[in-house]
Amino acid sequence: MSTTNVGDSLGVVLTINGKRHMLEVEPRRSLSDVIREDVGLTGTHLGCEHGVCGACTVLVDGQPARSCLMLAVQADETEITTIEGLADGDELHPIQQAMHESHGFQCGFCTPGFLMSTVALLSENPQPNRSEIRAELSGNLCRCTGYQSIVDGVETAVSLLNEAQGNQP
Amino acid sequence: MKNPAFIYHRPVGLDETLSLLADVGHDAKILAGGQSLLPTMALRLGPPEQLIDISRVPGLDGISVSATGEVTVGALVRHATVEHSADVGRYAPLVAETMPYIGHRAIRNRGTLVGSIAHADPAAELPAVCLALNATLRAVSTDGTRDIPAAEFFEGYLQTALKPNELLQQVTFPAWPSTSGGALVEVSRRHGDYALVGLACALDVRDGVVASASLAFFSVGSTAQRVSEAEAHLVGSEPSAELFARAAEVVSEALNPAPDVHGTTAYRKHLAGVLTERGLSQATAAIGVPA
Amino acid sequence: MSNTTQQSGLGFVGQSVKRVEDQRLLTGKGCYVADIEPEGVLHAVFVRSPLAHARVTSIDVDAARRAPGVAAVFTGADIVEATNPFPPFLMLPNLYTPLHWALSDKKVRMVGDPVALVLATSRYLAEDAAELVEVDYEPLDAVASISDALAADSEPLWEKADGNVVYDQTDTYGDVDAVFAAADRVITERFSCQRQANQPMETRGSVIEVDPDTGHLTVHNATQSSHMLRWIIAALADKQSTPSSLKSFVANKERRNAFVSAAKDFVSTNADSLQEQDNAGMISQVKADKSTLVHLQRIALGLLGRDNYPTVKAQDIGGGFGAKGSIAREDVALAAAAIKLGRSVKWIEDRVENLTDGGHAREETLEVAVAVDNDGTLRGMKVDLIVDQGAYPGFPVGAPFATRIMKVMFPGSYKFDAYGLRTRVVSTNKGKYVAYRGPWANETWARERMLDVVARALRMSPTDLRLKNMIGEADMPTKMITGPTLDETMSTKKTLERAIELVDLDAFATAKEEAAKAGRRLGIGFACYHEAAPGPPDYLTSVNPGTDALSAETARTTVQADGSVVVYTGQMPHGQSHETTYAQVVADELGVGIEDVELVWGNTDRTPFSVLGTGGSRGGPMGGGSVKYSSRKVRDLINHQAAEMLEASPSDIEIIDGNIHVAGVPARGLSFGEVAAAAAAGAAPTDAAFEATVDYGGHGDGGWSTATHVCFVDVDLSTGIVTIPRYLVVEDCGPVINPAIVDGQVRGGVAQGIGAVLYESSIYDSDANLQATTYMDYLIPTAAEIPDIEVHHIETLSPGENDFRGVGEGGMIGAPAAITNAVEDALSDLGARVTDQYLPPSRILELAGII
């Protein structure tokens, strides 16, 4: 049992993109703020801070979650993947490559959330059809694109991922 | 939009949790998945002074099925786990059918079924499902254990029969006879939104006539509610489009939902009727068919 | 992620070159204002009014000042003391623009009106302290709607205004009365459009750094208009008394000279436009508020009396749609606080603030009367327009300026013998009106809706009525009745004809009948428009004499001594992919690859001046034009230098993939580095080897973008839910620089139009409390609601040398009309008349007579 008083901090261990971070955080701080401010990974964006826009989506133990709706202390001992963890050095993740090829995004603000949601979508359903893609991505808002280019990007990602798998059975 | 300060407790056992609740329950809220609590905290809408994070309390994360087919879901079981549970699909098909309607995947990965029930949002699906299925809600505290029938649990807007010192430990959905069919129908403005109006219904048909019926609506008032007039109208008759149409009229008549920015009273009354017909015919079709 | 596969030697312009921006934006390496965190920065929170209209009787900030982590609290009175008010920017005859300060002091005029500013070491602590600020209010009657504002006894928001109508202007073209009297029929309808919000996914924000030695401010800001923000902070954030400004100005000879030469420059380049301005606007303003002159003088002298203007910077911006072209009151308050404290401050608006005070638009009523002959010939149009500008006027331009564009564009692509418009702008206790993607768009909505009303009354098909009255190529060149010249680029008719081919109206009629038998209602709606993109020179003169000076763009193309190409623009990209499209244009001019071009934007120390920055669909035509012609000049310089080195004539120089050579002899080529080094020999190391700056205001011809939108709807009469099985746009923005990017702009605009009609409403209750303050209530459509949108291009070339035409706004201009027309078509047999833009499911069932 632990109790943390107002103003006090609690030790938290977060493994983010494969790297372990031992942090002291005030329990009221959101996971998104800790990722952005304490760990310095500003690729995760905050669009609403009340759970609707999806810009802050990260993977927690492989599953997508709104990092604005988690306290960092709730993520203690979890593995977190953020947008910075997708590319392999200069090599883009196939989903990033696909979005590039499809002119997926414009201003880029919603982008981290869409990419993380797409990773989760394709790991669960590697061959989604267009309406499944639209339904599954409906938890992420984009104000710029009208979504078509993003949906195209997911379809392109499906073929890139299939190609990649075909190459290394 | 940042959370206000609070005292944070993270108990690691049920007893600890209950004695904490006994001590500070009046000023504290339980933190389960946080998908309803944290947005209200960030908006600073009457936030609690203390949070009790139950995520490390063992024994609350199970789904079990009794020998008689009752399904029990513990306080830490997330929506996504329920959604993907074969047992729930088989023994509580209406619950399984409901899950995809709740928000979006990222919300379901964190939010808990029991948390949604404890939160008692009148627009949420699960409280209505509990009412429709006559679920039993188990509250525990240092004073002991109470089993509360769903019909007595939801008292008002975000108000339940839980006392400040009580934890909602689990919910049990009664066995689902093969003669029953259920349906969850709703209309929302966008995919994944809370419903404009929704209906959880269950129909038990024996020897060609309706033996029992339950119609529990959500987003129609300060709590989810059953419409007993319409249920009474159904019982004893053969299921038919005409019967359902008449039930729909009774429903529209009986409900008086308050207007909000998303829909007027007249619209919601109308929608409740439309959903009654839709839900009842789907439920009839579902009899004997596992979800 | 290279574009080498796309190097065809045929030119990049016209190809869907992959975005240069993606490398950082897809990997989380973008840099938005919230990502900037200077050492020791103070975090800001604004204390905002919970009441719509009230007097502030007292404010107590003691507890907040004592709270943990708090460095300072500024009240409205502190800020009024320290700053100049926002002055009127564009003064129009019959307009009163209320002067107002960055924070409110004695009176609040909207829910969310900022009354105090708290600065603390973290945002969490600042929010804690903000809750401790105690403000006593004495409520006043709220003005919650246009009809409230028009009522004779409505509580005035502004003491110096004559009631709550701040602008009342009538404009007529032709003999309206005679034309109406002579026409066979007059048809009238009253339309009303709900309040909407721009809602970029990134909210507003500012990080202001203070140089401890010089006091110089560096303002990182999500702004569409960096130079304007720089000037406004310089003008307002640090009030100096008139005598002290004068003294400082007179004492500094260098500054005096700089000012005189800049002023001469401005007057000579804008002589025509300045001559067109008269003083009527100023007279109206000063008559209402004599203090205007005192403030303007103090502001002007303050600007002259200072050397140190802030630097405004931005790298990535998460959308704006017009909202970030408006200068935030908050930014001025923050700058004042940073100056007073000598410390860096940071404010990232939260979503509730953004929905409340981040900019609203389009709340307008429009009564339209059309005089028409029985054969469908349109004769005249009269419009009574009332715009709700909310509590505070937008700065630099807000509702009044948008109405001037509406005035010009209302007749659309159709012939009319006479036209008249009465415009009123009213103040209400609601969020401020800002430009939103095609700020004049409701002229298209009301006109195109009205044409369907007229067609129905005459039992004509909506497309026949349009074709019959539309100005076509045979009529060119001609003029709109409101003044602007029309040439072939006003190709609306071609887009409509093409759209009709693409939709097969007969097949649709059959499908509609079939569906009706099954209880489903299908509808189709058309909308046609042309927009100034940038329009001919007489366009802005028709809008408001003198405003054409606002539109130009400057670019500087350089080749550095090491041969690298660096291009500077005053544009402020925030999603429009300028780095890619400008690189395409420059690469074609200079014969280099996309990756060889570096674009510099968003830093007022380095970029050329632009009044508006990015907005008004000017990025392609004006920004693109300036980049093209500055690069062309540089190309000429390179040709000359290389010709000398290769002993050839400049006209024989060819550059392919960066190899500068005499045509036909690529093997004996020179690199950019070699030619630049030769040119730079002897110059100071900081100087570019080649450099040209071009101030581009168009070629003086054409410049219209046009489109026809067609929307198909499927209305579920049991639930009122509208779905869009097909949506298509036929658009003509002339030569397309990058089709994928243009399509993205169009689709994004259409999606906002769909949002406007089916999902979005910044609705207030009768006490002027905003009802949609979170994303649970303000509904941005998702991927599940927006259909695939077909975009078809026609590329009409300009008769002159017009080059690119703008495309950023059009999607949103056409969509609301096409959708609402389709809904009325779907419900026509039920007698529905669609007069509201906002059609949520409950409204649909009301229209259908079901509830």
Ligand SMILES: Cc1cc2nc3c(=O)[nH]c(=O)nc-3n(C[C@H](O)[C@H](O)[C@H](O)COP(=O)(O)OP(=O)(O)OC[C@H]3O[C@@H](n4cnc5c(N)ncnc54)[C@H](O)[C@@H]3O)c2cc1C
């Ligand atoms: C964008 C968004 C969309 C959503 N859409 C929907 C939707 O369509 N339908 C829907 O039903 N829900 C929706 N939700 C809410 C979601 O289902 C929540 O997860 C659920 O309502 C609460 O579960 P939780 O575990 O997150 O509870 P928490 O947020 O942790 O708690 C909620 C409340 O219940 C109390 N509580 C929780 N567990 C217990 C317990 N065991 N005993 C006593 N009290 C307890 C808490 O103290 C708190 O007051 C949405 C949420 C978001 C952010």
Ligand code: FES
């Ligand atoms: S910022 Fe987390 S969902 Fe919008």
Ligand code: FES
């Ligand atoms: S690209 Fe701008 S919000 Fe999606």
